[in-house]
Amino acid sequence: MKTDRILLKLSGEALAGEKHQGFDEDTVLEVARQVKAVVEAGHQVAIVIGGGNFWRGRTSGRMDRVKADQIGMLATVMNCIYAADMFRSTGLKTRIMTPFACGSMTELFAKDAAVQALERSEVVFFAGGTGHPYFSTDMSTVLMAIEIEADVILSGKAIDGVYDSDPKTNPNAKKYDTMQMKDVVDQKLGVIDLASAVLAMENHMPMMLFGLNEEDSIIKALTGKFSGTCIEA
Secondary structure, three states: OOOOEEEEEEOHHHHHHHHOOOOOHHHHHHHHHHHHHHHHOOOEEEEEEOOOOOOOOOOOOOOOHHHHHHHHHHHHHHHHHHHHHHHHHOOOOEEEEEOOOEOEOOEEOOHHHHHHHHHOOOEEEEOOOOOOOOOOHHHHHHHHHHHOOOOEEEEEEOOOOEEOOOOOOOOOOOEEOEEEHHHHHHOOOOOOOHHHHHHHHHOOOOEEEEEOOOOOHHHHHOOOOOOOEEEEO
């Protein structure tokens, strides 16, 4: 599989480490170390980060869905500002793009500017989701990957692949080494939300899903030592 340009999706919870909320500096610096090695090896890297370490859904049934989703968008902006600064401390060049204005903290997304930055070996963070409610960071991940013409999406999760049932409750759960995005859609496996899976399938965007906390997991995904699930589009 071609991996010259990748879009790395990180869950917000992954940034929190064992604290499960906020930031864990050691965890973020470890991700930065791996991304730096990947960039130095000649790969172009864009990143989307979820906001679950700060905000997940509505706190009560009284809260308006649109407002709740807007808080989630801002959570992803906070995550990207933090991660981008940690990445810079390791010597990487970064920039943050959003679909809406955030003063001087980010810049508005433009495909040409994003691709030019990637070609200069800058790590580009896409924050703020799609800029609209009712769309998850899964959707912004697939959408951005398609727009920048990425070769593959790398998805670092708390779980090390796709299983036929929950491995936490079923010790005999079977992990898939490879599968088709059509299977994710047809079986509603929940790897990513259904609308995002359909978009990936229709645009032939493959995904590699793996356990982020495994040693050198990002590097291994690009060096033939991948042990997660490859979802072919």
